[in-house]
Amino acid sequence: MSKMSQTELAVLGALSVQSMSGYAVRAAITGTLGHFWGESFGQIYPTIARLEGAGFVERDVAGKTSGSTFGLTLAGRKRLVELLAEPNQSAPPRNGTLLRLFFGSLLGPEVCQQILDDARMRAEQQLAELDAIAHEVRAEVRADPDARYRLLTVLAGQHSARAQIAWVEESLELLTM
Amino acid sequence: MSKMSQTELAVLGALSVQSMSGYAVRAAITGTLGHFWGESFGQIYPTIARLEGAGFVERDVAGKTSGSTFGLTLAGRKRLVELLAEPNQSAPPRNGTLLRLFFGSLLGPEVCQQILDDARMRAEQQLAELDAIAHEVRAEVRADPDARYRLLTVLAGQHSARAQIAWVEESLELLTM
DNA sequence: CCGAGCATGTAACACGTTACATGATTGC
DNA sequence: GCAATCATGTAACGTGTTACATGCTCGG
Numbered sequence: 001m002s003k004m005s006q007t008e009l010a011v012l013g014a015l016s017v018q019s020m021s022g023y024a025v026r027a028a029i030t031g032t033l034g035h036f037w038g039e040s041f042g043q044i045y046p047t048i049a050r051l052e053g054a055g056f057v058e059r060d061v062a063g064k065t066s067g068s069t070f071g072l073t074l075a076g077r078k079r080l081v082e083l084l085a086e087p088n089q090s091a092p093p094r095n096g097t098l099l100r101l102f103f104g105s106l107l108g109p110e111v112c113q114q115i116l117d118d119a120r121m122r123a124e125q126q127l128a129e130l131d132a133i134a135h136e137v138r139a140e141v142r143a144d145p146d147a148r149y150r151l152l153t154v155l156a157g158q159h160s161a162r163a164q165i166a167w168v169e170e171s172l173e174l175l176t177m
Numbered sequence: 178m179s180k181m182s183q184t185e186l187a188v189l190g191a192l193s194v195q196s197m198s199g200y201a202v203r204a205a206i207t208g209t210l211g212h213f214w215g216e217s218f219g220q221i222y223p224t225i226a227r228l229e230g231a232g233f234v235e236r237d238v239a240g241k242t243s244g245s246t247f248g249l250t251l252a253g254r255k256r257l258v259e260l261l262a263e264p265n266q267s268a269p270p271r272n273g274t275l276l277r278l279f280f281g282s283l284l285g286p287e288v289c290q291q292i293l294d295d296a297r298m299r300a301e302q303q304l305a306e307l308d309a310i311a312h313e314v315r316a317e318v319r320a321d322p323d324a325r326y327r328l329l330t331v332l333a334g335q336h337s338a339r340a341q342i343a344w345v346e347e348s349l350e351l352l353t354m
Numbered sequence: 355c356c357g358a359g360c361a362t363g364t365a366a367c368a369c370g371t372t373a374c375a376t377g378a379t380t381g382c
Numbered sequence: 383g384c385a386a387t388c389a390t391g392t393a394a395c396g397t398g399t400t401a402c403a404t405g406c407t408c409g410g
Binding site for chain 4: 184216217218219220
């Protein structure tokens with residue numbers, strides 16, 4: 001699977017929840033998937049157009065005076081499941097913070113501590129957001145068992161953020177020893 | 178800072194440790210920085226050429242019959258510190274595993290459990306590698322305090338891998354409830 | 355002498371972001 | 383009527399990977 005079809009996957013997924021405009025797809029992705037996925041307009045519209053050409057997506061102009069609504073066709077839903085089942089090929093990691101810290105001796109301990117503090121602050125902020133979302137989603141799960149899957153992605157973010165914070169603590173100790 | 182200068186940063190960093198060929202830069206990056214950074218030949222050679230044009234890197238053909246050695250100039254070392262000091266602008270995250278699990282209800286619990294097991298296996302394998310490296314680097318730190326910075330990046334990987342494993346455990350429980 | 359690995363590069367393609375252009379709708 | 387937001391798209395640019403082409407050198 002090319003990387004492009006990762007974008008297709010995200011778009012098809014968004015439209016599988018409900019039909020909506022391209023603009024709304026973007027909003028749905030940055031809002032709901034925002035903690036682990038991102039797409040820009042420049043990707044979304046061409047992708048929708050390609051999916052429409054391939055018969056996976058249908059445009060419903062209907063009586064609307066402006067804008068259109070896009071929805072999955074049957075083939076589109078099948079294609080979505082197909083893409084979901086493919087193994088995830090992850091891109092090589094690129095962590096700018098670690099790259100900087102690796103050469104930290106050229107920067108000095110003070111600057112490195114600042115970089116670490118920044119990382120901790122970002123992680124703490126993200127953790128707070130995720131805690132709030134987790135609370136909501138846990139409530140949803142009681143009503144709809146399928147909401148578990150959404151909860152999984154929130155849990156992943158929480159674990160990751162907490163690990164980041166613990167790492168910063170340990171690292172600061174190591175630097176000030 | 179453009180994203181390109183992230184590649185410049187990695188290349189300058191590699192050459193700051195010692196002068197070497199472009200081929201060796203690639204080996205150094207995939208080897209030593211491999212757990213949090215990746216570069217391909219197609220990026221490295223043009224980047225070295227650009228750095229050479231800008232006067233940050235010097236080519237030393239010397240008496241060698243083939244190949245050349247690249248080393249940092251004074252301006253190059255200054256440039257490296259400059260880039261290191263710039264704030265890290267991280268790319269929007271793209272986690273294919275989470276994207277799939279988010280739409281897990283379309284795949285069913287069994288497939289999702291398999292995805293989680295895969296993730297755990299990869300994390301465990303990475304953790305084992307990192308544990309070994311950490312052992313080595315801790316020994317180096319006793320001789321050279323500057324090796325701490327290398328240790329930081331290894332610690333980050335360990336925390337991240339352990340978090341991943343803990344997340345899988347919790348998620349599997351949630352799915353089999 | 356021949357294959358494996360060292361070494362340098364380029365070209366084609368894929369991917370992605372940003373900025374721009376354009377217009378409709380809606381609430382004040 | 384005017385501003386904010388919804389909505390659709392394109393063009394330019396930067397970035398990055400892959401595959402290819404080429405030649406050296408060194409050990410067996």
